[in-house]
Amino acid sequence: MTITIMSGKGGAGKTTLSVSLALELAERGKHTLLVDLDVEEPNTGIFIDKQGDKRLEASVMQPVWNSALCSHCGKCTSLCQFHALVKLPDGVMIFPDLCHSCYACSDLCPVGALPMKPARIGEIVRYTAGNHLLFIEGILDVGQEISSVLVRQTRDIALSEDVEIRIFDAPPGTACAAREALNRSDLVIVVTEPTPFGLHDADLALKLSRASGKKTLLVVNRADGEFPEMEAFLKKENITVTATFPWIRELSQSYSEGKLDPKGFPGFYASLQTLAETILNSPEGAR
Amino acid sequence: MKTGFSVSKNLLEKSPLDSSFGRAPGFVTFENGVWTYLDNTQVADSPSGAGIQAAQQMVNAGVKIFIGGHVGPKAFAVMRQAGIQLYEGRPALSVEENLTHLQEGKLAELNEANSF
Amino acid sequence: MKQIAILSGKGGTGKTSIAGAMGFIAENRAVLCDCDVDASNLPLTTASKVIKTSDFSGGFAAEIDYSKCVSCGICAKVCRFDAVIKDSGSYQIQKNLCEGCGYCSVVCPVKAIRLTPVVSGSLSLSTSRFGSFIVHADLHTGAENSGKLSSQVRAMAREIAAIEEKDLIIIDGPPGISCPAIAAISGADFVLFVAEPSQSGLSDYKRALELSQKMRIPSGLVVNRADINPEITELLNRTARQANSEVLGSIPFSDVFPRALRSLKTVPELQDCPTDILNTLKNLYHSITRPNTQGDYK
Structure with a gap:
């Protein structure tokens, strides 16, 4: 089973819940793989006691201009919809950050002067993290503009691992990068916090998740006190809350130190148990 | 040497210099006493890469000196690579007046992109 | 015109709360813009009325005849x-x-195939309760090209600022460090980082700071909820100083932030906003808007 944990809003507690859930499922003897797909700001790994990294360079294919072969016909520059190639009197200039790797310029160059070559965009790292837990993270090089390709590559490597449960810690937001995570999942967990921002963004996350036709659970994190708008929200979305995680200052403190021990916080741990059981008892989990 | 200008509308030598580049409605070129207008409206409305396409248009037109407003880094790189000298002109003044300013040494040469 | 972008790397550090607070303190002197087009939250706490909305087309898709x-x-x-x-x-x-x-x-x-424009979001102009304009956008869920929409938000904000003769633009940036974040800060005069004192906050801040350095934009740091972890707060400040980024102060943990959010207001608007927090926010506003806020870059 593959689970995506997403939130729409950054800072709602995706990482806290992804790590806690992965630890809990591994402890229950399930072979679990935790995957950090927030390749722009990967920090799930901070909370994982991990060893034995295997690194894989992630790259995209981009055209490279071969001046010796070029006949200066200009076909490539008129083909490129992204204006990544410009024809100059003495050659072709390439803007790699505009390239979408569609291969049109390279395949259709009449003299083969634009071979495609790999260009590094980041790396994907795999670790073992205890008996039943594996951890994979994608890390985008700073300055790279397009992250969704690395999200997809990291996701696909994770999908090739032979485990019982995969947990994707999704990138924040609801744009293309988040979609890459959830469109290969069996179950989506939307994490929200009881604030207007939280609900606004959870609404977007639920829209994306439902548009993909995935079974979706809603969990509330950092609950402290009353938030009457929540009821109306649940009614409007026609969804129930699977688990509510309390706001605990000490937990925030231990999170800030890069430590997460769900068992140390009984109120939090009880909700985690509820969530884990709901997942394992769902039709998707029983498969 | 052929000189190019970004302009807000077509009045040939009286055209007002436009402060944008890729999104300018048109360009005027000047060589051997002849003023020519080049339409840029299609590029100006395109979703992305307007600066690059406009730079391509200047390169294709054989412009060697360019006087305009704000040029982004990619368009700047293209025109520099093609050996075009860039000058920061005075928007609102006509292209003819800008050319006089250039001849009198009153315009600063652009050594890096001044927009994005 | 001075353009100040507020960025955090990590989500949830209080970036939008700070942006709203800066907008409130600026009153009608600034144009606000929300470049977090995936999850546009700034208008929730600041906007009063939408003036106009237009479709956004992020690109093309093929269509078969x-x-x-x-x-x-x-x-x-x-x-x-x-x-x-x-x-x-x-x-x-x-x-x-x-x-x-x-x-x-x-x-x-x-x-038989041609490319047709795809509508993937909307771009809006609103007014705030305190007299300024806010430019914001909504990208349809799952859509691409949020960087381009971000750029359009910025362009509209500059246009409005020019017409209304405002010399300040406050930009609420998106989380992350790729194309939307790059679009939010490119050409800005100053980046204000809002970080939280946690290991992940530190790691995200370092990556976002590296981006602003690569783009040669001067920056400053404010640490939110600083007292949650004083040691990491110090580490954050040290990281800023080593990068010649200004250390602009700390905000202690306070329930005025979630309370302001829940009442859909900015923090300084709350009658019972603690004086120390109000003063910190005002000082922060003065530090980032003073004319010569410059680091080693530019």
């Missing part, structure tokens, strides 16, 4: 994005996968 299509399948063969699928004998473009590269339309032997 079935009166010409001969189902040869060449389009499916050349597509690198698996956007062309065969369904009961006919080829179909999956618009959500199509990147609009146009390769299929070029090689189609009967010229």
Whole structure:
């Protein structure tokens, strides 16, 4: 089973819940793989006691201009919809950050002067993290503009691992990068916090998740006190809350130190148990 | 040497210099006493890469000196690579007046992109 | 005109709360813009009325004219994005996968494919309760090209600032460090980082700071909820100083932030906003808007 944990809003507690859930499922003897797909700001790994990294360079294919072969016909520059190639009197200039790797310029160059070559965009790292837990993270090089390709590559490597449960810690937001995570999942967990921002963004996350036709659970994190708008929200979305995680200052403190021990916080741990059981008892989990 | 200008509308030598580049409605070129207008409206409305396409248009037109407003880094790189000298002109003044300013040494040469 | 971008790397550090507070303190001197087009939250706490909204087209997608299509399948063969699928004998473009590269339309032997614009979001102009304009946008869920929409938000904000003769633009940036974040800060005069004192906050701040350095934009740091972890707060400040980024102060943990949010107001608007927090925010506003806020860059 593959689970995506997403939130729409950054800072709602995706990482806290992804790590806690992965630890809990591994402890229950399930072979679990935790995957950090927030390749722009990967920090799930901070909370994982991990060893034995295997690194894989992630790259995209981009055209490279071969001046010796070029006949200066200009076909490539008129083909490129992204204006990544410009024809100059003495050659072709390439803007790699505009390239979408569609291969049109390279395949259709009449003299083969634009071979495609790999260009590094980041790396994907795999670790073992205890008996039943594996951890994979994608890390985008700073300055790279397009992250969704690395999200997809990291996701696909994770999908090739032979485990019982995969947990994707999704990138924040609801744009293309988040979609890459959830469109290969069996179950989506939307994490929200009881604030207007939280609900606004959870609404977007639920829209994306439902548009993909995935079974979706809603969990509330950092609950402290009353938030009457929540009821109306649940009614409007026609969804129930699977688990509510309390706001605990000490937990925030231990999170800030890069430590997460769900068992140390009984109120939090009880909700985690509820969530884990709901997942394992769902039709998707029983498969 | 052929000189190019970004302009807000077509009045040939009286055209007002436009402060944008890729999104300018048109360009005027000047060589051997002849003023020519080049339409840029299609590029100006395109979703992305307007600066690059406009730079391509200047390169294709054989412009060697360019006087305009704000040029982004990619368009700047293209025109520099093609050996075009860039000058920061005075928007609102006509292209003819800008050319006089250039001849009198009153315009600063652009050594890096001044927009994005 | 001074353009100040507020960025955090990590989500949830209080970036939007700070942006709203800066907007409130600026009153009608500034134009606000929300570049977090995936999850646009700034208008929730500041906006009063939408003035206009227009469609945003982030790019193109291929479209097949079935009166010409001969189902040869060449389009499916050349597509690198698996956007062309065969369904009961006919080829179909999956618009959500199509990147609009146009390769299929070029090689189609009967010229049955053309590129058409795709509406993937909206761009809006609103007024705030305190007299300023706010430019914001909504990208449809799952859509691409949020960087481009971000750039359009910025462009509209500059346009409004020029027309209304405002010399300050406050930009609420998106989380992350890729194209939307780059679009939010490129050409800005100053980046204000809002970080939280946690290991992940530190790691994200370092990556975002590296981006602003690469782009040669001077920056400053404010640490939110600083007392949650004083040691990491110090580490954050040290990281800033080493990068010649200004240390602009700390905000202690306070329930005034969530309370302001819940009442859909900015923090300084609350009658009972603690004086120390109000003063910190005012000082922060003065530090980032004073004319010569410059680091080693630029």
